[in-house]
Structures are given as structure tokens and as C-alpha cells.
Amino acid sequence: MxxxxxxxxxxxxxxxxxxxxxxxxxxxxxxxxxxxxxxxxxxxxxxxxxxxxxxxxxxxxxxxxxxxxxxxNSGRHRAALEREQQNLDRITRKLARRGGARG
CATH class of the missing domain: 4.10.860 (DNA Excision Repair, Uvrb; Chain A)
Known part of the structure; x- marks a missing residue:
């Protein structure tokens, strides 16, 4: 039914x-x-x-x-991945300013 x-x-x-x-x-x-x-x-x-x-x-x-x-691949998951990527980018920039990033 x-x-x-x-x-x-x-x-x-x-x-x-x-x-x-x-x-x-x-x-x-x-x-x-x-x-x-x-x-x-x-x-x-x-x-x-x-x-x-x-x-x-x-x-x-x-x-x-x-x-x-x-x-x-849902919008929610894509947004979470984008936030995580932004956080990683922020950390990378911070380390680069301190001379900690090696590339």
C-alpha cells in the first residue's frame, strides 16, 4: 500500500x-x-x-x-570541500609569510 x-x-x-x-x-x-x-x-x-x-x-x-x-557530489559536499580548500589555502599563505612553506 x-x-x-x-x-x-x-x-x-x-x-x-x-x-x-x-x-x-x-x-x-x-x-x-x-x-x-x-x-x-x-x-x-x-x-x-x-x-x-x-x-x-x-x-x-x-x-x-x-x-x-x-x-x-552533492551541493552540500561540494561546499564543504570548498570551505576546506579555502582553509588549507589560508594556512598555506600563513606558512608562506612565515617562511615555512617550501615549494
Whole structure:
């Protein structure tokens, strides 16, 4: 069931969460049915279950890496890096005035 936040409330999760949850639910059910079929009637199917699960895990790992990189490129992170760079520049200038910077 999908709920819409009341006016003024922050939505929980993130955009696309419902669709991802639905796809994940369908995937897990399909894989469970395939595994059950393999255990009951055709053990050769279990290798296919493992292959599909490994492929899905690899895809999700790659997408998690993409998400982490995207977060690191957020405006907030870029601003923090800029502040840190300004601080380092200030320290470098201060050391240079004192004769401590070697370049």
C-alpha cells in the first residue's frame, strides 16, 4: 500500500522507492519459486537460482557505488570541500609569510 504524506510532511524514503520495493518483492518471490521448483523437482535449476542471485547482487552493488559517488557530489559536499580548500589555502599563505612553506 502506498501512502501520500500529508501537506507539510516530509515523504519517507526517496523518489522511486515504491517502484524499487515492488520490483524487489517480485524478484524475490520469483527467485523463491524457482528455488522451490529446483529443490522439489529439478536440482539443476538451483545453479540458475545462484547465477541470477549473484547477477542481481552485483548489479545492486554497482548501483550502490553510483549512489555513494552521487552523494559525494552533492551541493552540500561540494561546499564543504570548498570551505576546506579555502582553509588549507589560508594556512598555506600563513606558512608562506612565515617562511615555512617550501615549494
Amino acid at each position: 502506498h501512502s501520500t504524506p500529508a501537506p507539510g510532511e516530509q515523504p519517507s524514503g526517496y523518489p522511486g522507492r515504491d517502484r524499487l520495493d515492488d520490483a524487489n518483492r517480485r524478484f524475490r518471490r520469483a527467485l523463491a519459486r524457482l528455488a522451490r521448483e529446483g529443490r522439489r523437482h529439478d536440482p539443476d535449476l538451483l545453479a540458475e537460482v545462484e547465477r541470477i542471485a549473484a547477477e542481481a547482487a552485483g548489479t545492486l552493488d554497482r548501483l550502490a557505488t553510483v549512489a555513494v559517488k552521487a552523494e559525494g
